[in-house]
Amino acid sequence: MPAPYPLIEIPPGDFSNQFDYPAISMAAAHNIFIQGVNAMAAHALHVTDEKVQPFMLFCLSVLEVVHHHHRVEETYYFDALEKKLGEGYLTESKDEHGTFVPQIEATESWLEDVRDGKTIYDGSGFLAQINSWADDMIHHLNHEVERLDREKIKECFTVNELKAIESEFMKVALKDANFYTSLPILLVCGNPATPWFPPFPLPLRWAIRYWFSRRHREAWEFGLLDLDGIVKPLPSPPT
Template identity: 30%
Template sequence: MATKQWADGPWELIETPSKSLDVANEHPAVYIANEMAFAHNAMLRGINSIYRQAPNVHETQDITDFLFFVKSWAGWVSHHHVLEEEQMFPGFEKIIGKDGFLEGNVDQHHAFQPALKKLLAYGSDIKPEQYDAAVLLAIVEELGPALRQHLSDEIPSLLSMQPYDGPALLEVYKECEAEAGKQDKHVVPPMVLGLRDVTFQGGNNWPAMPPLSEWFVHYLFARRHSGSWRFLPCDTWGKPRPLPFA
């Protein structure tokens, strides 16, 4: 794998706060920032996987599966940011007592939203015979820089919540986490588990799940769209593997 391009570029992954902060700091804002960093890195591995593989997908079935992956990734990222704007950030600001505390992060959403919508539409509407890697790459290149900047900048914003009511902040986060868990189980869990890397920065167990969850995802939920999950950079257990079309 060392000689092949992988999903850790061209848009660089984010260092998780637990690598640079005092690990004894257990304020919930640190936990929230850490969890969000793992989620953001999953998003970056997704856009990198799309970018690395797009030029080398040629057969009709491969294109069909790849476009579903593109659509699924863009839909998941879009849902994540809508949930932040409508539920998570207002919930945090209510506890903090400052309207607009996270306004800068919301403004960044608007910077990449048009390109994200283009990508979602491309994955949803383009027929295999219309597939043009150059068009797809242009959309991703438009999206990537602003998205990467936002995903990085949001982490210190979340860490800046440490002076405030930690348990209340955590309750908001957990409610949003539960809401995110309502997405299509045949799409989001298989994709997200394959976008994490349990070996990243010395190892991690993100996301925390009940026992046997990975088994259920792998053998039950992932089967419906298994062709699309070929393009993921890791297996269901979060172990890195070569990108087949890189």
């Protein structure tokens, strides 16, 4: 299916309810990735020569956010949940990473070659690369949310246990995040329907908008939102 790719429907429930939070927050995070892919696809055929380098940084930053999310899942989050959900409960989700991550890595290598002057940018070829792995990625993103069923979570965890997991998740996620690339992506590829995600404290949001985003400001122009969360007009993606 060619871009634009549909966002994941946010599961029913209340974001502030600890048993609803895992599925809702996972869907919100996954929608950032889809927003990023849609922004890449929307601009792919419209990038002028002088904008190729900032566009490469934007695209590489989107893919790094996807990789970072997977690292946190595989090194902390899945294990933390499986202590109560049962060993192997999320193995299928982990295995699904292998159905599209190698293809993303190939695209990443191509983007790096363009950035480094080894390859000439080709918008049609880039769009074809995106469409070669996006369906598998989005299937996985939807399936992973389904595994975090509210009733299953409530059956296995206490509120305090979930709060502890989410608190540690945030620490692990921020520990090796690139504040100058990954964090601006989370804002400019956000979903207007979930303005509360990511659940950053207000001082950190201000710091991203007014400090960390400054180093590569031209790259963030390719986001679907501006740094204040306002939807921007973008080129129509090819059909």
